Amino acid sequence: xxxxxxxxxxxxxxAEDTRIKAGPRGSKPRSALSRRNIIVYGTLILVxxxxxxxxxxxxxxxxxxxxxxxxxxxxAPPLEITFEPWVKAWAEACTGLNCDGLSRGFWNSxxxxxxxxxxxxxxxxxxxxxxANWRFKGADLFFTILIIGAFIPYQVxxxxxxxxxxxxxxxxxxxxxxxxxxxxxxxxxxxxFRNYFAGLPEELFKAARVDGAGFWTIxxxxxxxxxxxxxxxxxxxxxxxxxxxxxxGVVFTRPEYYPMTVQLNNIVNSVQGVKEYNxxxxxxxxxxxxxxxxxxxxxxxxxxxxxxxxxxx
Amino acid sequence: xxxxxxGSVRPNQWLRNLNAKIASIPMILTALVIFVGGTAxxxxxxxxxxxxxxRLKFVGLDQYERLWExxxxxISIQNLAVFGFFSLIFSLVIGFVLAALxxxxxxxxxxxxxxMLYPFALSFIVTxxxxxxxxxxxxGIQSIVRSLGWESFSFDPLYxxxxxxxxxxxxxxxxxxxxxxxxxxxGLRGIDEDIWKAARVDGIPMWKTYVLIIIPMMxxxxxxxxxxxxxxxxxxxxxxxxxxxxGPGIASEVPAKYVYDYMFLAQNLGxxxxxxTMMLLTVAIIIVPWAYLEFGGxxxxx
Numbered sequence: 001x002x003x004x005x006x007x008x009x010x011x012x013x014x015a016e017d018t019r020i021k022a023g024p025r026g027s028k029p030r031s032a033l034s035r036r037n038i039i040v041y042g043t044l045i046l047v048x049x050x051x052x053x054x055x056x057x058x059x060x061x062x063x064x065x066x067x068x069x070x071x072x073x074x075x076a077p078p079l080e081i082t083f084e085p086w087v088k089a090w091a092e093a094c095t096g097l098n099c100d101g102l103s104r105g106f107w108n109s110x111x112x113x114x115x116x117x118x119x120x121x122x123x124x125x126x127x128x129x130x131x132a133n134w135r136f137k138g139a140d141l142f143f144t145i146l147i148i149g150a151f152i153p154y155q156v157x158x159x160x161x162x163x164x165x166x167x168x169x170x171x172x173x174x175x176x177x178x179x180x181x182x183x184x185x186x187x188x189x190x191x192x193f194r195n196y197f198a199g200l201p202e203e204l205f206k207a208a209r210v211d212g213a214g215f216w217t218i219x220x221x222x223x224x225x226x227x228x229x230x231x232x233x234x235x236x237x238x239x240x241x242x243x244x245x246x247x248x249g250v251v252f253t254r255p256e257y258y259p260m261t262v263q264l265n266n267i268v269n270s271v272q273g274v275k276e277y278n279x280x281x282x283x284x285x286x287x288x289x290x291x292x293x294x295x296x297x298x299x300x301x302x303x304x305x306x307x308x309x310x311x312x313x
Numbered sequence: 314x315x316x317x318x319x320g321s322v323r324p325n326q327w328l329r330n331l332n333a334k335i336a337s338i339p340m341i342l343t344a345l346v347i348f349v350g351g352t353a354x355x356x357x358x359x360x361x362x363x364x365x366x367x368r369l370k371f372v373g374l375d376q377y378e379r380l381w382e383x384x385x386x387x388i389s390i391q392n393l394a395v396f397g398f399f400s401l402i403f404s405l406v407i408g409f410v411l412a413a414l415x416x417x418x419x420x421x422x423x424x425x426x427x428x429m430l431y432p433f434a435l436s437f438i439v440t441x442x443x444x445x446x447x448x449x450x451x452x453g454i455q456s457i458v459r460s461l462g463w464e465s466f467s468f469d470p471l472y473x474x475x476x477x478x479x480x481x482x483x484x485x486x487x488x489x490x491x492x493x494x495x496x497x498x499x500g501l502r503g504i505d506e507d508i509w510k511a512a513r514v515d516g517i518p519m520w521k522t523y524v525l526i527i528i529p530m531m532x533x534x535x536x537x538x539x540x541x542x543x544x545x546x547x548x549x550x551x552x553x554x555x556x557x558x559x560g561p562g563i564a565s566e567v568p569a570k571y572v573y574d575y576m577f578l579a580q581n582l583g584x585x586x587x588x589x590t591m592m593l594l595t596v597a598i599i600i601v602p603w604a605y606l607e608f609g610g611x612x613x614x615x
Contacts, residue, residue: 041419130333130334130337151544152348152593156352159585182339183343265438284442
């Protein structure tokens with residue numbers, strides 16, 4: 001214990017020593033209230049307020065009763081907090097004739113997201129592994145087509161996919177939607193996994209080959225355990241992406257399977273009845289809750305995921 | 314004898330690396346059937362007069378003529394142009410300025426980044442609905458400013474067909490600038506510290522260093538960001554559906570919505586195919602020069 005403390009003290013001393021030797025680092029120290037600091041932090045705080053305001057308004061609105069919304073202003077905190085709008089949004093809000101709330105959409109989204117994420121990652125990771133370690137003639141050509149395909153607007157491919165799914169007998173079902181998500185997740189995920197596997201030390205792969213391990217053994221026993229971070233990144237990317245999808249949900253499923261985003265839009269933008277803004281905002285928060293949770297929990301990995309997702313080059 | 318055995322043991326060309334080929338079947342199918350096949354199918358059928366069902370009865374450029382005569386399509390294209398132009402400019406400028414601010418060795422960098430990026434985790438539907446509420450003329454920003462005493466204040470983009478596209482722009486910028494900031498920040502962090510030192514030694518003011526030295530050095534990052542924003546703009550759909558449903562009237566229609574409505578609601582497939590082919594063309598105009606610059610000219614990456 002003592003020993004450890006003295007060791008760390010020594011280390012600190014050494015660190016100080018090198019710092020002195022190297023001369024002062026970084027820019028000149030400034031007073032906390034310099035003009036520059038006021039401008040930089042002032043701007044950033046204003047920007048932060050702008051970004052947070054919609055979230056604040058959403059939460060505040062969802063906790064008010066309708067009479068209070070009609071007389072008050074949207075930024076005012078609730079005088080009387082009520083959770084009724086949340087209950088109503090979850091269990092009673094109507095879309096068309098169905099009045100069982102967003103809960104149905106939520107469970108549909110779960111039933112869509114879980115298999116889509118698992119299947120698309122499984123397919124793309126094996127694919128990226130084949131491209132990185134077991135290249136065969138023509139593989140690069142297909143991969144190039146796949147990456148270019150990521151830029152084609154979905155609208156161009158939607159109808160042919162409808163026909164293919166109809167021929168397979170899965171148009172309108174959850175299975176069909178899972179297939180669609182697997183297809184459109186493939187370009188970016190394959191790229192992600194290919195680049196990651198290509199960056200692993202090649203000796204490892206070669207040693208396993210010499211030991212007689214085959215394609216699947218190497219994938220399961222060596223690649224998979226070494227690549228957990230990239231699997232987490234892929235998962236973040238897919239969970240938020242698929243949960244937030246609207247277009248595929250509306251095109252490829254029947255109303256009883258509509259995902260949460262589609263149902264939310266139908267609830268809020270329905271023309272019948274009196275608009276209940278508090279219920280609408282509660283429903284909106286509920287729909288955003290899953291990706292927001294993923295975002296706040298994953299932190300830096302999320303940034304890595306979207307950087308990978310964004311920089312497709 | 315030995316030679317013969319060796320010959321028969323030698324694996325067939327097609328069976329070599331068989332597992333990798335099996336693993337690649339989904340990729341090959343997606344690339345060939347969906348991406349190449351599907352795109353070609355839509356382009357071919359855009360020259361037919363398909364209505365409720367796709368039919369191979371060619372009518373030349375009829376669908377395209379009808380498309381460019383439709384007021385709704387013209388408005389969609391105009392909206393896309395205005396929306397695209399301003400969201401490119403604003404998201405690049407705002408994203409860069411924010412990134413430059415974040416790069417000043419500030420405290421709480423993580424907190425600020427978390428705040429600026431969280432809207433990006435939300436769907437366009439959620440974004441559109443929140444801003445629909447904030448811009449609600451009866452209760453939203455307009456009524457707040459009026460209640461503060463400025464009675465004639467008018468800010469009602471979602472119900473004014475002249476400026477409705479700017480209402481959508483505000484929401485889109487709120488959702489997307491965080492991402493641009495992150496990409497730009499990564500670009501700024503990639504620049505050698507010595508450049509800054511040299512500029513400081515030479516007494517070049519900070520803003521000048523940014524404009525004359527740093528931005529030209531970030532060309533690659535900026536162009537990539539540009540392509541990402543641009544290909545996102547062409548696809549804009551959910552946001553409009555949630556925020557305005559294309560209204561008031563047809564004032565905030567966009568091409569992606571035109572395609573969906575004609576294919577699945579109006580049951581006029583030919584129009585939908587023609588419109589989606591035009592979208593493809595737009596993307597090609599953006600992507601091809603970029604791909605050429607980035608990957609052409611002998612310089613290979615990846």
